Amino acid sequence: MEFRDYYKLLGVERTAGADQIKSAYRRLARKFHPDVSKVANAEARFKEVQEAYEVLKDPEKRAAYDQLGSDWKAGQQFRAPPDFGSGYEFDGAPPRSGRGRARAAPADGGASEEDYSEFFSSLFGRGTPFGAGGMPGGRDHHARIDIELEEAYSGTTRTLELQRPEVKPDGTVELRRHAVRVTIPAGVTQGQLIRLAGQGSPSHGKAPAGDLYLEANILPNRQYQLDGRDVTVTLAVAPWEAALGATITAPTLGGPVDMRIPPGSQAGQKLRLRGRGLPGNPAGDEYLQLKVVLPRADTPQAKALYEEMRDKLNFNPRAG
């Protein structure tokens, strides 16, 4: 595993006081907090900053970390010394559980991460003096799962590859990978929590294992815009379809449907298809925003038609 320079991550000197560390953390947390930041890769940066603060704000952890010495450089290959953490007194509190920052990726692609780095887990996680005490029951884990809008509409089955630190018989910690296959029902909305009972951390003793909570993240869709359970789609129509009314085929998440455009419709107007959004109780609606597309006047016939409209309609779009 690679060494992490927590001081460098927070941008403080090794001699920095608690106030300086807190101030640096607050500044960086504001900058990279995934709920408010627009910075690229904000989530990963925030996790690093949070992990650094987790160690440096705690006098016991910081002292133990400092014992590793100042010669280590970020990214250097590292292995925790066997006596790491000995000689300190602990309050028995394990590192708090993650808060939804871990990302659970589908098996058909990306990697998965725990809330803390392997470096942190090896020094301060369970199975170490710092993580030895605490709750007898298993901890809940949180992860985020990316879902396509179409999958949210129809439901999907995913295999999630997860990893969590486990204590080996020799007391060292290793990240163990496991996979869970989970059926996500139709109608999941943005931010909704999906509970997988017993898939969190195993407990000490006979207490039940914690649960794994997946926070649904519906990915942006090129065609549909999602707002709660409602979706909006732009629908191109010809001027005569808008003016005279027409029956046209409109896309919906459940497949194309025929719908009637009322006569006299205008560009930008929204038509509602009730219950055609994400399933639920009640189901969301689909809104079709009309976009009137003008035919080009690039043939003599088209030009003649436009000229005829100009001469006969007495229409001024800028009037009142």
Place this chain on the structure above:
Amino acid sequence: MRITTQTVQAQVLGEGDWIAVTEVSQLCHIGAHDLHELVELGVFAHREPHAGEWQVPAAALPRLRVMARLMRDLGVNASGAVLAVELLEAQRQLQRRIASLEQLLEEE
């Protein structure tokens, strides 16, 4: 490394579900005091089926989790977190509106 795959049952916490405050505290990593403060600010509905046992709707969890994160990570108080979330939601709504209008203007 060999990976075992286990099939598990998912439970979506959604509309119609009510969750005890103690569980919400765990899910959102927020103290009971802060949670009660958010309830008092009227951010979401709550009910009390038995004296002293508060419940909140599961549908409020996504917003609550963001508020709790802002309070915990950025040190803002409950009112600040509510204000931030409302502003973020308004910002996203405006961004959606802009995207929608831009789409209308495309190819014109």
